[in-house]
Amino acid sequence: CSSLFHLLSVSVSYLFKVNCLFIGCxxxxxxxxxxxxxxxxxxAVDGATGDWFGIEWDDASRGKHDGLHKGRRYFQTKEAxxxxxxxxxxTECGQxxxxxxxxxxxxxxxxxxxxxxSRQKIEFEFVGERDVETRIxxxxxxxxxxxxxxxxxxxxxxxxxxxxxxxTALNIADNLISSWSTIERICEQLPxxxxxxxxxxxxxxxxxxxxxxxxxxxxxxxxxxxxxxxLWEDIVKVLFQFPNLKELHVCENSMEHIKITEDVATVLxxxxxxxxxxxxxxxxxxxxxxxxLPTLNDLKLSQNDLSDCNDxxxxxxxxxxxxxxNQINEWGTVDAIGRLSTxxxxxxxxxxxxxxxxxxxxxxxxxxxxxxxxxxxxxxITKTEREIAExxxxxxxxxxxxxxxxxxxxxxxxxxxxxxxxxxxxDGDDDDDSAKKVFSVKVPPRITIGKLKRLLQSKHMxxxxxxxxxxxxxDECGGIPLDDNLRELMYYSVTDGSDVVLNTVNTSxx
Numbered sequence: 414c415s416s417l418f419h420l421l422s423v424s425v426s427y428l429f430k431v432n433c434l435f436i437g438c439x440x441x442x443x444x445x446x447x448x449x450x451x452x453x454x455x456x457a458v459d460g461a462t463g464d465w466f467g468i469e470w471d472d473a474s475r476g477k478h479d480g481l482h483k484g485r486r487y488f489q490t491k492e493a494x495x496x497x498x499x500x501x502x503x504t505e506c507g508q509x510x511x512x513x514x515x516x517x518x519x520x521x522x523x524x525x526x527x528x529x530x531s532r533q534k535i536e537f538e539f540v541g542e543r544d545v546e547t548r549i550x551x552x553x554x555x556x557x558x559x560x561x562x563x564x565x566x567x568x569x570x571x572x573x574x575x576x577x578x579x580x581t582a583l584n585i586a587d588n589l590i591s592s593w594s595t596i597e598r599i600c601e602q603l604p605x606x607x608x609x610x611x612x613x614x615x616x617x618x619x620x621x622x623x624x625x626x627x628x629x630x631x632x633x634x635x636x637x638x639x640x641x642x643x644l645w646e647d648i649v650k651v652l653f654q655f656p657n658l659k660e661l662h663v664c665e666n667s668m669e670h671i672k673i674t675e676d677v678a679t680v681l682x683x684x685x686x687x688x689x690x691x692x693x694x695x696x697x698x699x700x701x702x703x704x705x706l707p708t709l710n711d712l713k714l715s716q717n718d719l720s721d722c723n724d725x726x727x728x729x730x731x732x733x734x735x736x737x738x739n740q741i742n743e744w745g746t747v748d749a750i751g752r753l754s755t756x757x758x759x760x761x762x763x764x765x766x767x768x769x770x771x772x773x774x775x776x777x778x779x780x781x782x783x784x785x786x787x788x789x790x791x792x793x794i795t796k797t798e799r800e801i802a803e804x805x806x807x808x809x810x811x812x813x814x815x816x817x818x819x820x821x822x823x824x825x826x827x828x829x830x831x832x833x834x835x836x837x838x839x840d841g842d843d844d845d846d847s848a849k850k851v852f853s854v855k856v857p858p859r860i861t862i863g864k865l866k867r868l869l870q871s872k873h874m875x876x877x878x879x880x881x882x883x884x885x886x887x888d889e890c891g892g893i894p895l896d897d898n899l900r901e902l903m904y905y906s907v908t909d910g911s912d913v914v915l916n917t918v919n920t921s922x923x
Contacts, residue, residue, distance in 0.1 A: 440452065440617060442588075442589035443468065443504040443505060443506050443589065444504070445468070448475045449470075449587075450470040450471055450475070451468065451471075451591070451615060452466050452468055453468065453488035453490070454467030454480070454488040455467070458482065459482070459483055461498075463501075463502075464502075465500055465501060466498065466499050466500075466504055467497075468496060468504075469488070469495050470495055470497070471639035471640060473494055474494070475497070476492070476497045477496070478494060478496055482498070491640055495640075506589065507564035507566030509565070509566065509568035509569065510565060511572075511573070513565040514558060514560065516563065517563060518555060518558070556582065557580075558580055559584045560583070561584050561586045561588075564588060565585055565590060567590055567591055567592055569602075571602070572602075573599065578605070579605060580603050580605060580606060581607050581608065582607065583599070583608070583610070585610065585611060586613045586634075587614070588613075588614055590616065591616065592617050593618050593651065594620045594622075596609075596611065597621075601627075604629060605629060607631045608630070609633055609634070612636040612637045613637050613639070614638070615640075618651065621654070622654075626654050626656055628656055629657070630655045632658075634662040634664075635651075635666075636666060643668065645670055648661075652681060653680050655680075658683065659683050659685055659686065660686040660688070661688065663688065665690065665692070668689075669692070669693045669694065669695070671689065671700070673705050673706060674702075674705070675705060677705075678706050678707070683708055684709055685711060687706070688713040689712075689713060689717065690716055692717050693718055694717040694718060700728075703731075704727040704728065704730070710733065711731070711732065711733040712731050714735060716737065718739065719739040719741070720739070721745065722749060723748075723749050724749060725746075725750050725752065725753055726752075726753075731753070732756060733757065734753075734756065734760070735759075736764070737761065738763040739764055740764070740765060741764040741765065742766055744766060744778075747761065748782050750783065751782045751783040751785070751786070756783075756785055757786065758786065759788075761779065762775075762790045767779075773904055776790070776802075780798065797893060800890065801893060801906060804890075804893070805906040824856060825858050825910075827854050828910070828913065829851065829852055829869065829874075829875065830913070831851070831852075831877070832916050850875065854868070854869075858907070859903055860902055862899070862900055862901075863879075863898030865895075866882045870882070875915055877917045882915055882916075882917055883915070883917070884913055884914070886907050886911055887913070887914060
């Protein structure tokens, strides 16, 4: 009892501190040097003098123990080496909202001096400089505020709207805010705010008030929360306060589960983007619950742990999906994605299914399986590229022995037909409308188009300058231009016995 009384008395003695307005020191966020952490204990430490904070660090490598020191339990951390003691006077407890705003956006930003480099400065005078300084001091016209990592704490003044009435986008990531009630006080005073970034803050979501809503917020970003402290259940608690949300970014939080219920879908009738990048999601069944969101058309799932699934029909209303760096192993999953009728763009690079192929071959195999997709891995699929992909797939579908015979050959033979087109208008003589020459040439299948053209300009071949050549490979579907000098013949699925037309302008007729 005496120890408990001592602990309580010391805590009460620290209720007030310079630049901070706390209801108690526990759960208070502090910074020591470049490290941030949460205060779990305040008071005396056996064998040491002075007042100490027992801190659970965001970066566990900064700590030394889990709150057990010399046989006595002072506090408990999540990780075995996540805590340590620091003298109270060596900690920074941060500054209020307006102090952070004024320090970031002060009149110093418009002082009449431009520094071109470290040794030269040019003085100048603004036209109406005093008016500009006054507007900045009052933050009039400030629509976007970037207050990342400025040690902002839970102190929020009562005149935010008066100080920055036009603020529409606010980034307060990586600060010392500890309570969701602080976020509510900020949103209440900034009625024009539409975009809010809270990433990197360790917040207490137990105090979320169901009677408060902020209908102007359309973009919410709560990402990169340390120590796996953010759960999907925490996100659900706050979603009810943002009924008009259009974009939700919940990235790099190591979340393992997500579930959209009918209740959640009801309060998110306008959500069109859900960004879950960089988590640990592994259940397609849980992912498929996003089908309850009526307007969702952009789903970002890159860098998760999603594996194979042969039924993607619940995602049939989504136009953009990102699945880069997951655990997709089978082409059946890609085929299932390709059956989504509304899908327009897909990112699916860096998955095991493509591990045995070059990037070019993997892309062609994906294009064949994604008939409705217009953009693959950030690059638009051209008509020619799709034709090449289909041709390549036909070649790959040939019997194994036939393909091995083709690949085992060191050279492939091309049938070159030269068509010289002059620049004269057709005089009606159909017997000699062009000069034609046909010959064969054997080349390596990996020769580039540029090297092939240089070979063909030889006098023993077509004797046509490279700059005048235009090559087209002929197949049953027509012709495919060989128009990229850096590509290899294999890229265009040119094989042994292929017919290639060399069109050239007859410069002698000019």
